[in-house]
Amino acid sequence: MTDISKGNSVFIEHLSTIDSTNALLKRRIAAGELSGITAVSADEQTAGRGRRGRTWLTTEGSLMLSAAFPLTGIDPDSIPLVSIAAALATWSTIRFAGVNCAIKWPNDVITLSDGGYHKLSGILSELASSPCGELFAVIGIGINVNCNNMPENLMQPASSLLIEKGTETELEPLANRLLSELISEMEALKQGSGALLSRFAESCVTLGKSVEAQCMDGTIITGEAVALGPRGRLLIKTGERTVAVGAADVSVHFQKNKPAEE
Ligand code: BTN
Numbered sequence: 001m002t003d004i005s006k007g008n009s010v011f012i013e014h015l016s017t018i019d020s021t022n023a024l025l026k027r028r029i030a031a032g033e034l035s036g037i038t039a040v041s042a043d044e045q046t047a048g049r050g051r052r053g054r055t056w057l058t059t060e061g062s063l064m065l066s067a068a069f070p071l072t073g074i075d076p077d078s079i080p081l082v083s084i085a086a087a088l089a090t091w092s093t094i095r096f097a098g099v100n101c102a103i104k105w106p107n108d109v110i111t112l113s114d115g116g117y118h119k120l121s122g123i124l125s126e127l128a129s130s131p132c133g134e135l136f137a138v139i140g141i142g143i144n145v146n147c148n149n150m151p152e153n154l155m156q157p158a159s160s161l162l163i164e165k166g167t168e169t170e171l172e173p174l175a176n177r178l179l180s181e182l183i184s185e186m187e188a189l190k191q192g193s194g195a196l197l198s199r200f201a202e203s204c205v206t207l208g209k210s211v212e213a214q215c216m217d218g219t220i221i222t223g224e225a226v227a228l229g230p231r232g233r234l235l236i237k238t239g240e241r242t243v244a245v246g247a248a249d250v251s252v253h254f255q256k257n258k259p260a261e262e
Contacts, residue, residue, distance in 0.1 A: 010183065012039045012065065012175055019047040021066035022124055022140035029128040029136050034068055039179050041065040048142065051124055052216070052249070054155070061146025061162070063171050067182055068128070071135045073190050080231040080246070082137045083107045083125040084200050085189050089181035090121050090141055091203055096177055099164045105206040105225070105234050105250055108156075109143075111164055112205065115254050118159035120144055139182060145169050197228050204228075206252050211236060213248040221245060225252075 018024050021040045028034050042064050048056035058064065071079060087107035094101050094109055099120065104110045107123040121143040128136050144150060144160035146168045151158070161169050188196055201207055206225045213221045213236060223238030233244040 010037045010039055010067075010179060012041050012179060014175075015040065015042045017044040017046065018042045020045050020049050020140070021064055022049055022126060022138050023047070025066050025068045025136075025138045026126065026128045029068060029130050029138070032131045034130065034136065035070070037067060037069055037183065039065060039067040041175050049124055049140070050122055052247075056122060056124070056142050057151065057154075059144055059147040059150065059160070061168070061171070062160075063141075063143040063145050063174055063178070065175055065178060066138055066140040067179060068136045068138050069182075069186050071127075071137055074186075075192075077231065078189055078193050079127070079137070080233075081189055081193050081196060082139065082186070083123060084196060084232045085185035086123045086125055086139045086141065086182060088196070088200055088203070089178060089185045090123060090143065092181050093174065093178040094120055094143065094161065097161055097165075097169050097174060099161050102205040103200065103203045104252060105204055105228075106232070106247070110205070111159055112254065116157065117205075117252070117254065118150075119154075119156045120159055120161065120164070137186075141178060141182075143174070143178075145171060145174065193230060193232075197230070197232065200232070201228055205254075206234065206250060210253040212251045212253075213245045214250075215245060215248045221248075225250075 044058045050056040087103045090109050091103050101109050108119050109121040110117040124140040126138045146162045147160040211225045223236040226237045227235045229244045233246045236243050
């Protein structure tokens with residue numbers, strides 16, 4: 001275990017291998033071991049976790065980082081926006097690394113090309129309570145950084161920073177940048193949701209597009225993604241109705257006849 005943090009007031013504990021950096025932080029919260037912001041990264045996860053109970057594979061040279069944030073000072077109504085804050089932090093970090101990208105609702109960072117897209121990163125935000133009832137957000141982020149050949153059998157087409165810009169990116173400064181961005185977006189969340197949602201809307205490629213949302217209960221909603229609701233939900237206009245979707249897989253139709261499936 002080495003400490004790779006520079007420039008943040010919070011250190012990143014770096015592990016060579018772990019089941020899942022999110023699972024590790026949740027275990028520590030449940031054991032009452034955490035108080036302030038805590039961050040962990042790993043070279044390899046043997047049981048990496050994705051959204052909706054999926055697996056997140058370790059690809060060569062990827063960045064896998066989780067950070068636990070005490071939610072003290074955050075309005076309970078704003079807690080669903082943690083994942084929006086994490087998406088903005090990841091988006092800015094990838095742009096800082098020199099790759100032009102956008103956010104696909106709810107929190108994937110993607111590159112756009114030829115009417116389709118490739119996923120560069122994924123985010124899993126979870127809640128966990130300490131034995132004394134303190135609530136934490138555990139934000140886990142995986143970024144495809146130095147992988148030359150992304151596996152083809154993934155749920156969504158994927159790319160990496162290396163494939164996009166042709167040069168390798170050092171993982172340690174990238175991890176530090178990501179943590180700094182996360183800390184500042186979580187601070188922004190304490191000030192309220194309005195500004196955060198406006199910035200998210202500016203970088204979110206889903207808005208204004210024809211979409212198909214597969215909800216957690218299996219319902220499919222098709223229509224136009226018209227706006228974000230106050231808690232970050234996607235508002236989809238379907239005929240005369242507008243439906244608010246909170247957690248879903250969303251396929252965005254970037255061009256007619258060229259659907260990009262999630
Ligand atoms: C998704 O797109 O489904 C979310 C993927 C989140 C992956 C990251 S990698 C670091 C952290 N640890 C995990 O087990 N998952 C997250």
